[in-house]
Amino acid sequence: MDTRQLKTLVAISTQGTFARAADIVALTPSAVSQQIQALEQELNTELFERTSRPPKLTPHGLQVLEMAKDMLRLEEDTKASLRGDRIAGTLMLGSVRSSALNLLPKAILRMRNLYPDLKTNLRVSLSSTLISDVAAGRLDAAIVAEHLGFPPALRWSPFLREPLWLIAPEGTDITDPIRLLNSRPYIRFRSAVPLANLIDTEISRLGVVPQDIAEIDTIGSIVTCVRQGMGISVVPHVALQEPEDDRLTRLPFGSPQITRQIGIVERIVSPRGEIIAHMHEVLAELCREHGVRREVSTSATVMSR
Amino acid sequence: MDTRQLKTLVAISTQGTFARAADIVALTPSAVSQQIQALEQELNTELFERTSRPPKLTPHGLQVLEMAKDMLRLEEDTKASLRGDRIAGTLMLGSVRSSALNLLPKAILRMRNLYPDLKTNLRVSLSSTLISDVAAGRLDAAIVAEHLGFPPALRWSPFLREPLWLIAPEGTDITDPIRLLNSRPYIRFRSAVPLANLIDTEISRLGVVPQDIAEIDTIGSIVTCVRQGMGISVVPHVALQEPEDDRLTRLPFGSPQITRQIGIVERIVSPRGEIIAHMHEVLAELCREHGVRREVSTSATVMSR
DNA sequence: TCTTATATTAAGAAATACTGGATATATTGA
DNA sequence: TCAATATATCCAGTATTTCTTAATATAAGA
CATH class of the missing domain: 3.40.190.10 (Periplasmic binding protein-like II)
Structure with missing residues (x-):
């Protein structure tokens, strides 16, 4: 996959025809056609519906167009950063x-x-x-x-070291945390960060099998969902700063209580x-x-x- | 820029030497060296410090490496989606x-x-x-x-149409909203969405010159900052659902009050x-x-x- | 200092990309 | 309905790029 092909694809989408896109990317229409065919071969899918003129992007073509835009933006952003382009101050x-x-x-x-x-x-x-x-x-x-x-x-x-809490909706009976984890719907923190692994590892160590109801990738959203009565979860201390978080039932997670750093x-x-x-x-x-x-x-x- | 070059760059970073990377990408070490030189020429920067063996990535090289990883991930994710790879259910x-x-x-x-x-x-x-x-x-x-x-x-x-509010910290005198906007620190909502433009347009129409203290790209974060006393801002109704948001002083934004849709x-x-x-x-x-x-x-x- | 491993350079081979011309196909207007 | 027009594709040849091979340069380690 070559960024020149992606620029061609973007040019076709904005100009409407292969012929006009050819002018934009300084190639012949024949070369444009061949670039698109090469891309289609690599991706093993048709990007254009060719029974009409000009050819129309297929749904897959539209997806690849979005990828192309994202990749070209990454390229341009990186080039700008390497050049030192920045808003002063x-x-x-x-x-x-x-x-x-x-x-x-x-x-x-x-x-x-x-x-x-x-x-x-x-x-x-x-x-x-x-x-x-x-x-x-x-x-x-x-x-x-x-x-x-x-x-x-x-x-x-x-700059911050904070403890983790097992949290549940207001009024939940927390005398037996193991039973709680085994029976109540569990909102799992799913993210590519160590905290998620830390929580999963400790839960595995406790030998419980949580009843997953959702996987959410932001802590604040998890607290919001627990507050709304969706289930229980494990979150760090700083996520519980709002006054109404005081109403959530909470239990130290881990023994001694596990901490994480920001x-x-x-x-x-x-x-x-x-x-x-x-x-x-x-x-x-x-x-x-x-x-x-x-x-x-x-x-x-x-x-x- | 060619994804083969990016794969080569990633291979060098994981394998440690051009020679071992060559094995990974099924090329000769000479071809690897030429690919990296072509990339350096296109980006007009050195990616490797060559006074040592094996060559070491420069800070710019490390930035380009991150871009390479991002672009290859985009490529792979799109290919997977086109193939129909999905977690069932x-x-x-x-x-x-x-x-x-x-x-x-x-x-x-x-x-x-x-x-x-x-x-x-x-x-x-x-x-x-x-x-x-x-x-x-x-x-x-x-x-x-x-x-x-x-x-x-x-x-x-x-599925939702909601009104916009001008919000200020608790206790703020809001008898004169125009003076408020001209004098209090303003937290600007900066994002590539129509709401940001809608707010900026109305503020321009009012003829006020806000005293920007920060530009923030998420509404929830803006509410948090206003609550902490940082300044004033304009936000939609649904962002003000927390009980302590009741303590914020608020004023209908626009006359008639402007709405937006989710x-x-x-x-x-x-x-x-x-x-x-x-x-x-x-x-x-x-x-x-x-x-x-x-x-x-x-x-x-x-x-x- | 010498040996080893790796990277670069130079030249040529192989592969790829592009152009030009011919052909095919869709659209538009008479 | 048909002819004219515009655009896309096909095919062959040319130009350019990429890679390999061999020789050379450079850094590191014994």
């Missing part, structure tokens, strides 16, 4: 939703004392997406939980290293007794080997 | 965070009456990512707000069309007075032209 920051997001408004307000002209572009997404975007240069840094194996261009520094991930070589170091300091302060100070060396990098 | 559903997510637990529980073996894999992400994933076949459907121009392979059916987006050709139609029905019922019934024809498709 804006910190591109990412965060997962249900961790330290409640801390960020205070942190950003405090940061303005040090950097009065600092403007923050905050994108909330999933750990895996955020890490990928930091690695690819689309974000300067992101707040994510501990991962097994960050990309080698990145380093992760924890930190900042950034590129090792970054023009915003100083700002990010300060952000880390501010966030650790805001975590009070759960706060973790940054160490002098990039110890997380050492540990992740 | 699981509904791959996406949702934005702060819209109808509160409705989903009830909806999923009700759906189990009709489909007792239905299992739902719920992924919470951003509108643009969700739409892209539905188009590319990674999700069966997603709950997103109205967009200008869905990909042509998709159709969107609204719906389900799905592929026009989908094996789960029936299940998704039922999900739409259940969600519209759960919205009560704000619910929107699905029309007989794919009217949204017509309207989006």
Whole structure:
């Protein structure tokens, strides 16, 4: 698969005909036809319905078109980042939703004392997406939980260590947690992060067989679903900061209670290293007794080997 | 850029040397070296530090490696979807965070009456990512707000129409909304969705110059930041369902109050069309007075032209 | 310092991509 | 309904790119 073929496909979709697309990609219509045929052969599916003129994209063709757009965007974004194209003065920051997001408004307000002209572009997404975007240069840094194996261009520094809780809807009888896990509908945290594995591993160790009702990939959404009475689950402490979370029944998960860490991930070589170091300091302060100070060396990098 | 080059780059990163990578990609070491040089020429940057053996990826090289992995994953996911590889019996559903997510637990529980073996894999992400994933076949459907121009392979059916509110921290004096917008720190909703444009357009129409303090791309995060006292913003009704949101000061946004719609987006050709139609029905019922019934024809498709 | 392993260079072979011209097919207008 | 027009495909030849082979250069280890 060649990005030139993908550009041709996108050109056909915008121009309407192979002939006009040929002008756009500086090829002959014959070459355009051959490129599409090569793509169809590689994917083993027809991308165009050819009984009409001009040919019309099939449903599979439309899917491949979306993939093409995504891939070309990745290519262009990476090229822009390598060229050093950036909005001056804006910190591109990412965060997962249900961790330290409640801390960020205070942190950003405090940061303005040090950097009065600092403007923050905050994108909330999933750990895996955020890490990928930091690695690819689309974000300067992101707040994510501990991962097994960050990309080698990145380093992760924890600023929060928090305990895990087994949570159930208000009024649930929790005298026997093992029976609870075996009988109540279980909302499984499904995500490519160590926390999900940590929870699954401990549940396997307990020898229970949870009755899965759903797999959800964000902690905040899981808390919302438990609150709505859907079932029980396991979540970290910081996800339970809302006043009505006090009404959820909760039990320490693991004995001793299991903890996990939240930190900042950034590129090792970054023009915003100083700002990010300060952000880390501010966030650790805001975590009070759960706060973790940054160490002098990039110890997380050492540990992740 | 050719996916064969990207596979080579990934192989070098996992195997450690050009020579061993050559075995993996079934080429000679010379061809591997030439592929990497071609990539470096296209990107106009060095990907490897060559003063050591084996050569070591530069920071730019590591960024390109991440892009390569992302692109190859897109390619593989699309190929798998085209082949029809799917987990049997699981509904791959996406949702934005702060819209109808509160409705989903009830909806999923009700759906189990009709489909007792239905299992739902719920992924919470951003509108643009969700739409892209539905188009590319990674999700069966997603709950997103109205967009200008869905990909042509998709159709969107609204089930909720809700009003917008100007919100401020508890205790804010809101007798003069124009002065408020001109003076208080403003948290701008920045996202590639019509709602963001709708809000920006109305604010321009009002002739105010907001004092931006942050740009955030998720509504739930904006509400969280307003609650924490960071500033004011404009959000839709459903984002204000939590009990402590009652403490926020709010004002109808626009005169008459502006509304926006939430719906389900799905592929026009989908094996789960029936299940998704039922999900739409259940969600519209759960919205009560704000619910929107699905029309007989794919009217949204017509309207989006 | 010498040997070994790996990467690069140069030249040629093999494979692929593209052009040009002819043909096929769909659409449009008379 | 038929002819004209526009567009896509097929086929063969040419141009370009990719890969292999052999020789050379470079780094690392004994």
